[in-house]
Amino acid sequence: MRDSIRDLLENGLREEVYPGAVLIVAQGKQIVSLLNIGNRALVPKHLPMEKETIFDLASLTKPLGTALACLKLVDQGLLDLDTAISDFIEPFPWKDKVGLSTRLLLNHSAGLAHWKPFYRELMRYPVEERKPLVRRLIMEEPLLEAPKSVSLYSDLGFMLLEWIVEVIAEQDLSSFLDAAFYQPLGLETLYLDHVTIARYKKERFAATEYCAWRRQIVQGHVHDENAHALGGYSGHAGLFGTAQDVLTVASTLVGIHGGAASELLSPETVRTLFSRQSIVEGSTFALGWDTPGGENASCGDLFSSNSVGHTGFTGTSLWIDLDKNITVIFLTNRVHPTRSNEKIREFRPKLHNLIMREFGYG
Numbered sequence: 013m014r015d016s017i018r019d020l021l022e023n024g025l026r027e028e029v030y031p032g033a034v035l036i037v038a039q040g041k042q043i044v045s046l047l048n049i050g051n052r053a054l055v056p057k058h059l060p061m062e063k064e065t066i067f068d069l070a071s072l073t074k075p076l077g078t079a080l081a082c083l084k085l086v087d088q089g090l091l092d093l094d095t096a097i098s099d100f101i102e103p104f105p106w107k108d109k110v111g112l113s114t115r116l117l118l119n120h121s122a123g124l125a126h127w128k129p130f131y132r133e134l135m136r137y138p139v140e141e142r143k144p145l146v147r148r149l150i151m152e153e154p155l156l157e158a159p160k161s162v163s164l165y166s167d168l169g170f171m172l173l174e175w176i177v178e179v180i181a182e183q184d185l186s187s188f189l190d191a192a193f194y195q196p197l198g199l200e201t202l203y204l205d206h207v208t209i210a211r212y213k214k215e216r217f218a219a220t221e222y223c224a225w226r227r228q229i230v231q232g233h234v235h236d237e238n239a240h241a242l243g244g245y246s247g248h249a250g251l252f253g254t255a256q257d258v259l260t261v262a263s264t265l266v267g268i269h270g271g272a273a274s275e276l277l278s279p280e281t282v283r284t285l286f287s288r289q290s291i292v293e294g295s296t297f298a299l300g301w302d303t304p305g306g307e308n309a310s311c312g313d314l315f316s317s318n319s320v321g322h323t324g325f326t327g328t329s330l331w332i333d334l335d336k337n338i339t340v341i342f343l344t345n346r347v348h349p350t351r352s353n354e355k356i357r358e359f360r361p362k363l364h365n366l367i368m369r370e371f372g373y374g
Contacts, residue, residue, distance in 0.1 A: 097112050147172065258343070
């Protein structure tokens with residue numbers, strides 16, 4: 013398996029799909045393949061990719077951060093997924109959003125827009141005023157569709173979920189997750205706000221894009237503009253970690269899903285987290301996670317229907333086949349030095365298909 017996968021990764025490097033990558037393939041808790049290739053930075057100087065490179069996980073923040081926080085609150089008896097968010101936020105003057113629930117936000121079925129360039133407005137204000145402001149701006153945005161009528165992937169929904177976690181847990185999302193998950197698991201997985209970032213040398217991180225408005229190559233800072241403006245992270249983006257960190261979270265959830273006793277979450281809750289919802293016909297979304305479906309799925313054609321995963325804009329992905337007990341973590345810095353490189357869209361399915369064939373599937 014190792015040679016064929018490395019050959020494909022090297023081909024991706026030659027074709028400039030990414031400057032560098034780290035790949036973990038695991039069966040159960042056993043790592044079958046752990047490979048690093050290329051560079052974690054090209055500009056201003058070449059730095060080789062290392063297995064311990066810290067990546068901006070981008071939208072993997074949704075399943076590995078925000079969704080976990082919400083389901084932890086469910087386990088603690090503090091949150092019912094179907095309770096209207098208006099029950100937690102007072103005052104609540106936004107009549108068109110009274111019926112929105114945590115489940116709808118986690119499932120991308122709330123009818124909210126995908127993305128808005130809030131950072132342009134936010135940067136005019138002191139950092140401590142920006143999260144309250146962006147939440148008001150999101151609530152004032154008209155819904156694109158009626159809730160439960162269509163599946164619309166939305167960063168805005170997860171920015172609101174951070175708010176819900178803060179209100180119920182009475183602490184910020186980063187602190188809640190650190191205490192509830194990351195510290196107990198012994199992880200370096202972290203949210204980098206403008207304070208914690210000073211503890212790390214930026215050379216440890218995979219570089220991302222040259223940002224015109226920040227006038228620098230982004231390395232050791234969050235790539236997502238809105239998350240950056242909000243102090244370094246929000247509910248939709250801002251989580252950083254190594255490939256091993258991602259595997260630790262993934263394998264822990266898989267174990268709990270299979271019935272392993274854990275103080276982190278109950279098996280029933282993890283099964284709910286991984287279950288495709290029946291809210292919108294044809295939707296592939298679970299709760300904070302996606303499932304296989306449609307043409308050109310990032311996990312390829314050979315993952316079973318009982319699989320969950322997600323991708324991140326910076327070039328990251330995680331897919332878990334719950335039937336075959338196979339986990340694939342593929343972290344790249346494909347946006348370095350520019351986001352215009354989208355070759356990974358075609359490369360990811362090829363990689364996942366090859367991995368599954370090496371296991372004898374397909």
